[in-house]
Amino acid sequence: MKKVLIITQHFYPEIGSHANRMKHLYMLLKKKNLDVTILTTEPSYPNKKIYINGDFWDEDLLNKDTDHIRRISIKNRKYSNSIFNRLMYYLEIAFKFALLIMKDKHNFDYIFVTSPPIFTGFVGLFAKFKYRCKMILDVRDLWPESLKGVGVFNHVFIIKGFEILEKLLYKKADKIVINSLGFEEHIKKIAGVQDLLFIPNGSIKEELAPLTEKKGKTKKIIYAGNLGLAQNTELIDQLVPFLEDEGIKLTIIGYGVHKKQLIESIKDHKNVTIINPLTKKECFKIIADHDLGLVTLKDKEVFKTVLPGKIIDYMTCGVPIVGIVDGYAKDVINNEEIGLAINEHEPKLILEHIKKLLDDDALRSEMSHKAQQVILSEFNWEININKLVEYIK
Structure with missing residues (x-):
């Protein structure tokens, strides 16, 4: 039986x-x-506080699997706008991972390591040589390109150093897995790697929400997910009063460095409901009860390569999408006809797209069914995992 070590933050x-x-x-x-x-x-x-709530520990098999799930504790504060605090957090994790690996007496056939942060990727490289095995690098985001995209870290010489490390990591990996086809050209260009495995984020069949016909004038849209550095929270702020004028309700299930600022800005609007982070299952129940799902990204080149996880969540719940995105995410939404995606950051124009979908029950119903079919055919974990299993076996 092949032995695999997954290293993940x-x-x-x-x-x-x-x-x-x-x-x-x-x-x-x-x-x-x-x-x-x-x-x-x-x-x-x-x-850390939210995990005191036992509701988040809802997988009995994982709760009992203490022999194969090894955890390190972290002292540094992570959830901060400060790039220095984040770097210290990442470095502490990398150091403790490496220390544990150094002392480990087990053997493995494959290391599967996911990046970013890139420091975790280099822990995987260290493990590859320690265990004398192959390393599979899972690239979930282009790093350090995404650092430049969020605009908080633009020191030219340090970024250049990170780019050198990124190239080295790609070249030393025995196999590279990507979760977005938007990464393919970049990785092939800088590292000369041709044979990539595309395994997107997805869902399993049992996660699909039952589809119900949403008719009438409920006018409910939802934003579920990160309110961080890459997401255009300023646009959500600008959009709220226009939604209120049209009697459109907005639910936000959010977390992230910009959550507090956004909530403070929109707190006086009666059409907004703020919900604290929930388990995946509870979040899906709430998403499925809405007419539309909203997704935003800042208008930066690097974000044209990504497919935000909330798009997968909306599709799983059969909720049509309004996307203020560009590139790969825009193509998926429009080409699969599961919503409307535009690279337009004018709130009034976005409102027109929202109203267009809210006023057409039949179109939304059609998009809902298409979304879940796309999950089953293209973003189905139970099918896509076979690509990785075939490589390992």
Whole structure:
């Protein structure tokens, strides 16, 4: 039986697409008769306090699997706008991962390491040489390109150093997995790597929400997910009063460094409901009760390459999407006809697209069914995991 070590900063019971991706990978690889161990951190994203709530620990199989899930504790504060605090957090995790690996007496056939942060990627490289095995690099975001995209870290010489490290990591990997086709050209260009595995974020069949016909004038839209550096929270702020004027309700299930600022800005508007982070299952129930799902990204070149996890969530719940996005995400939404995506940051024009969908029950129903069909055919974990299993076996 092949032995695989997964190294990841985020894992169950944490929320967010990173942790959800690693949870699906871990559980499905074990179902494929692989001996899988995971090295991760104690849950802390977006903050440690929410995991005191036992509702987040809703997977009995994972709760009991203490022999194969190895966690490190972290002292540094992570959830901050400060790039210095974040770097210290990432470095502390990388150091503790490496220390544990250095002392470990086990053997592995494959290391599966996910990046960013790039420091975790280099822990995987260290593990590759320590265990004398192959390394599979899972690229979930282009780093350091995304650092430049969020505009908080633009020191030219340091960025250049990170780019050199990024190229080295790509070249030393035995196989590269990408979760967005938008990454393909960049990785092939800078590292000369041709044979990539595309395994997108996705869902499993049992997660699909039952579809119900949403008729009438409910006019409810939802934003579920990160309110961070990459998301255009300023646009949400500008959009709220226009939605209020049209009697359109907005639900936000959010977390992230810009959450507090956004809530403070829109608190006086009666059409907005703010909900604190929930388990995936509870979040899906609420999403499915809405007419539309909203997704925004800042208008930067690097964000044209990504497919935000909330798009997958909306599709799983059968909720048509209004996307203020460009590039790969825009193409998926428009080409698959599961919503309307525009690269337009004028609130009045966005409102017109929202109203167009809210006024057409038949079109939304058609988009709902198409969204879940796309999940089953293109973003189905139970099918896509076979690409990785075939490589390992």
